[in-house]
Amino acid sequence: MQERHFNLLCIFFLLAIPIAGLVLDEPYYITLATKVTILAIAGVGLNLALGYGGLISFGHAAFFGVGGYVAGIIASHALNYDPILEWPFLIEGTTQMLILWPLAIVISAFFALIIGLLSLRTNGVYFIMITLAFAQMIYYFAISWPSYGGEDGLSVYLRSSFPGLNTMDGLTFFGICFVWLMFAVWLSSRMTNSGFGLALQASKQNAVRVAAVGIKPFKVQLIAFVLSGAITGLAGALYTDLNRFVSPSVLSWHTSGEIMIFVILGGVARLYGPLVGAAVFIVLEQTLGGVTENWQFWLGLILIIVVLFARGGVIGLLTKEVRNE
Amino acid sequence: MSDSILSIQNLSKSFGAIRASEDISLDLHAGEIHALIGPNGAGKSTLIAQLAGEIPQDHGAIFLGGQEISNLDTVARANAGLARSFQVSSVVPNFSALQNVMLAVQGNQGRTFTFFKPVLRDVELVDNARTYLQQVELEGRANVSASDLSHGERRKLELAMALALEPKVFLLDEPMAGLGAEGSKAMTALLADLKHKAPILLVEHDMDAVFALADRISVLVYGRIIATGTVEDIRNNPDVREAYLGSESL
Numbered sequence: 001m002q003e004r005h006f007n008l009l010c011i012f013f014l015l016a017i018p019i020a021g022l023v024l025d026e027p028y029y030i031t032l033a034t035k036v037t038i039l040a041i042a043g044v045g046l047n048l049a050l051g052y053g054g055l056i057s058f059g060h061a062a063f064f065g066v067g068g069y070v071a072g073i074i075a076s077h078a079l080n081y082d083p084i085l086e087w088p089f090l091i092e093g094t095t096q097m098l099i100l101w102p103l104a105i106v107i108s109a110f111f112a113l114i115i116g117l118l119s120l121r122t123n124g125v126y127f128i129m130i131t132l133a134f135a136q137m138i139y140y141f142a143i144s145w146p147s148y149g150g151e152d153g154l155s156v157y158l159r160s161s162f163p164g165l166n167t168m169d170g171l172t173f174f175g176i177c178f179v180w181l182m183f184a185v186w187l188s189s190r191m192t193n194s195g196f197g198l199a200l201q202a203s204k205q206n207a208v209r210v211a212a213v214g215i216k217p218f219k220v221q222l223i224a225f226v227l228s229g230a231i232t233g234l235a236g237a238l239y240t241d242l243n244r245f246v247s248p249s250v251l252s253w254h255t256s257g258e259i260m261i262f263v264i265l266g267g268v269a270r271l272y273g274p275l276v277g278a279a280v281f282i283v284l285e286q287t288l289g290g291v292t293e294n295w296q297f298w299l300g301l302i303l304i305i306v307v308l309f310a311r312g313g314v315i316g317l318l319t320k321e322v323r324n325e
Numbered sequence: 326m327s328d329s330i331l332s333i334q335n336l337s338k339s340f341g342a343i344r345a346s347e348d349i350s351l352d353l354h355a356g357e358i359h360a361l362i363g364p365n366g367a368g369k370s371t372l373i374a375q376l377a378g379e380i381p382q383d384h385g386a387i388f389l390g391g392q393e394i395s396n397l398d399t400v401a402r403a404n405a406g407l408a409r410s411f412q413v414s415s416v417v418p419n420f421s422a423l424q425n426v427m428l429a430v431q432g433n434q435g436r437t438f439t440f441f442k443p444v445l446r447d448v449e450l451v452d453n454a455r456t457y458l459q460q461v462e463l464e465g466r467a468n469v470s471a472s473d474l475s476h477g478e479r480r481k482l483e484l485a486m487a488l489a490l491e492p493k494v495f496l497l498d499e500p501m502a503g504l505g506a507e508g509s510k511a512m513t514a515l516l517a518d519l520k521h522k523a524p525i526l527l528v529e530h531d532m533d534a535v536f537a538l539a540d541r542i543s544v545l546v547y548g549r550i551i552a553t554g555t556v557e558d559i560r561n562n563p564d565v566r567e568a569y570l571g572s573e574s575l
Contacts, residue, residue, distance in 0.1 A: 195431050195439040195447070202417045202428050209415045212377070213432030213490060214403035220437065 003319040007272045011182075014275065018174045030170040031242070032286065036278045037177040038238045043262035043274020044184040045231030050260065051269035052192050053224040054204030059115065059131030060259050062138050063229040065251030066111050067104040067236030072246035073148055074100055075156045095160040097167070097176075100237055108233020109226050111138075116225035120218055132253060139251040153247025160241050167241070177238055181275070184231050189271055191227070200224050232259070261299070265306055267313030276314050328355050330524050331376075331407075331494045336385035338375060338548075345371040347548040349385070353494060358516065358525045360535045363545035369528045370412060372545070373498050376526070377409050378402045390493050403432065406493030408486075408523075410500055414479040418472040422463055422482050425471055426454040429489035457485040461515060477508040484515060492523050501531040513537055536560075544568070 014033060021029025042064050049055040077084045077093025085091040094100065119130045148154045159167045167173050191197050203210045203217040210217045240246040249255070258281065266277030281299070288295035310317040329352040338346040345368045353359045363369055374380040376387060378399040386395045394402050403409075416425050427444065430453050431437050444450065458464045461481040466474060471482060480500055487495055500516065501509045513534050519525060520538075529535050535542065536556050543553040546568045552559060559565055 190441045190443070193443045193445065194441055195436055195444045195450075198420075198424065198428055198431065198444050199437045202420065205417045205419055206415060208411075209417055210428070210432075211399045212403055212409055212411075212415070213429040213486060214400055214435075215428075215432045215437050216400045223438075 001319050003270070003272075003315060006315060006319045010272050010275055010279075014178070014279070018171055022171060027170050030174055032282060034170070034174045034177050034242055036275070036282050037174065037181050038235050038242060039259070039262060039278040039282070040275040041177070041181050041184050041238065042232045042235035042259050043266070043278055044181070044188055045228045045233075045235065046259050047228075047263050047269065047274050048188055048191070048231065049225050049228035050263055051273065052188075052197065052204070053200050053221055053228075055120075055221060055225060055228075056128050057119075057131045057225070057228070058128045058253070058256050058260065059119075059133075059135035060229070060232050061251050061253060061255035062115065062131075062135035063108040063112055063232040064236040064239070064255055064259065065135075065138065065142065065246075065248070067108045067233030068240040068246045068250045069142065069148070069154075069236075070104040070107050070233075071100045071160065071237035071240040072154045072156050074103065075158075075160050075240075076148070076154055079156065079158060095158065097160045097162045097241070100160055101234060104237035105230045105234050108236065109230035111233075112226045112229025113222070116222045116229070120221050120225065132256065135251065135256055136253060139248055139253070142248040142251050149247070151248060153245055153249075156240065156244050156246070159244055173242070177242075180234065180238065184234075185271055185275075187231075192269075192271075196220065196223070261303060265303060265313055267315035268311075270313065270315045273313055273315055280314060329353065330355055330390055331526065332388040333376070334386045334388070336372070336375060336387065337383045338371060338380060339383060344548045346375065346382070349545075349548075349550055351543050351550060351553060353524045353526050355524055356520060357540040358520045358527055358538050360527045360529060360539035360542045361545055362529065362532075362535060362542060367545040368548040369545055370498065371548075373409070373412075373496060373528060376402075376496055377407065403490065404435075406490075406523075407496060408488075408490040408492035408494070409496040410480075410483040410487055410498055412498040412502060412528075414476070414483055416471045416479055416482055416486070418470070420471055421468050422458060422471055422474065422478075422485075423451070423454055423467040425482055426457050426485050426489050427451065429486040430454050430457070433490045454489065457489045458482075460488055461485045462511075477504050477511075480504060480508070480512065481515070484519070488519070488522065495519060495523055495525040497525055498528050499530060500527070501529055501534050509534055 018030040018033040021027060046060045049057050074093045075095045078095045083090055083092045115134045119127055122130055143151050161167055165172050199210060199215050199220045203220050207217040236250060262274045262277030262281060265280050266273030284295060284299055288298050306313055331353040333349055333351050336346050336349040361369055375382050378397060386393055389405055389407060394405050427450055430450055455464060458467055461484050463478060463481050463485060466478060474482060501512055504512060509531055516538055539556060541555060542559045543550050544565050551568055552562045552565050
């Protein structure tokens with residue numbers, strides 16, 4: 001099978017499951033498909049840095065969580081009729097997705113810029129550790145900040161709204177997330193095939209060479225890292241709306257690890273790798289998780305097999321396209 | 326001198342007690358190949374690294390086309406017109422030969438930060454890159470992954486990437502290294518052509534190639550230039566024989 005056809009098949013399944021949920025009157029299917037979609041967006045973000053840029057960030061929970069908290073905090077202010085700021089000027093909360101999304105994107109991009117500026121001075125294992133350290137700092141900050149629930153998390157009792165749509169309807173909200181996923185995939189496809197993508201993938205393999213032709217690898221990687229963080233941040237905002245709840249756990253290193261697992265499981269530097277990875281992850285969680293509490297043991301086993309024998313992940317295994325990764 | 330494109334003035338570099346470069350001055354004129362020879366450990370690679378901006382000099386200055394580039398980093402020097410090849414071939418292994426050259430074209434034209442235009446469908450960029458592959462006789466291997474190219478072909482690819490920078494100066498670090506007799510001959514022919522595009526500072530161990538190509542030769546021994554002159558001057562220079570060539574006759 002060609003990767004292109006496989007990708008179409010993935011989209012088909014992703015659309016089929018919530019529709020099946022509707023037909024069979026199993027709203028839980030819709031929720032699961034929405035969760036897969038949102039996590040896939042987070043993965044598409046990480047894939048840009050990790051897959052195409054070779055930047056092994058173990059701290060993407062920072063962006064996922066910041067996006068999630070931005071959406072949660074602003075919406076909770078609106079729902080409680082409690083302005084965010086009263087002096088020197090009044091800033092009120094809002095539950096408009098069209099305002100929440102850009103804010104989540106811009107603020108997580110800003111975090112990615114600061115973290116990237118400092119982390120990209122290192123590479124290899126140091127880069128992994130420093131990104132982890134930044135994410136953990138934000139995690140502990142969220143835990144110890146009582147205004148927004150601290151360790152208990154922050155409830156948002158109504159999903160944010162979108163003009164003309166009933167976002168409380170599961171299928172509608174799935175549709176919104178699906179459109180975002182397709183947009184993120186399209187964006188990452190355009191970017192990785194552009195001149196910028198060429199320089200990014202070259203920087204991953206031979207940064208010295210890139211510098212010698214007059215391109216700054218640092219600049220290329222920083223831009224990729226910021227875009228990556230912004231996409232993952234948007235996913236975080238959607239995740240808050242899905243759960244109508246955000247807690248420090250979205251900022252923990254488990255989340256970073258899971259986003260990384262989506263990318264590796266599905267296929268590093270494959271456009272639809274994160275979607276496949278997130279889907280496999282959720283299916284395993286739902287099926288094996290019902291059988292045994294320790295389902296992550298089996299996840300670990302599968303991950304080891306993929307890393308050892310299927311470097312292209314599930315997509316590499318199922319499609320014939322061979323690549324040197 | 327007015328027509329000197331690259332001018333190195335009193336360049337010095339010490340690593341602890343070791344003086345890798347000591348008061349090195351040399352210049353490169355338009356249209357010439359200036360070869361830099363010397364025994365192993367003479368400091369040739371250190372000098373190349375200093376010129377490329379990888380190692381900062383302790384003293385001295387480097388001028389490219391009359392502008393001082395001593396304090397610029399690698400990227401800025403590449404943009405100023407310094408194209409280098411590496412002693413050990415340095416290309417992007419998973420890219421095709423064409424993509425490698427496209428990267429260089431992009432670097433030269435400052436077009437890296439385009440985010441939406443598919444680069445492989447950028448006809449102008451692709452054609453441009455193909456022209457450079459043609460000039461090093463690699464056009465037939467354009468779509469082969471760089472990691473699958475032979476050693477000699479990778480050497481040529483590096484040259485194509487250097488060409489794509491449309492540089493003021495070529496800095497070539499042992500382009501013949503590891504090439505067989507055939508490969509060396511082909512490379513010699515390429516370099517003889519190349520010098521009309523921009524002058525070449527050539528570090529090379531292959532004496533046949535050096536004597537065939539060089540307009541001038543500088544001899545570097547223990548970080549110092551002991552002689553600079555034409556091929557004939559160097560062949561007949563007693564110091565050079567003593568220090569570098571030993572008893573071996575030329």
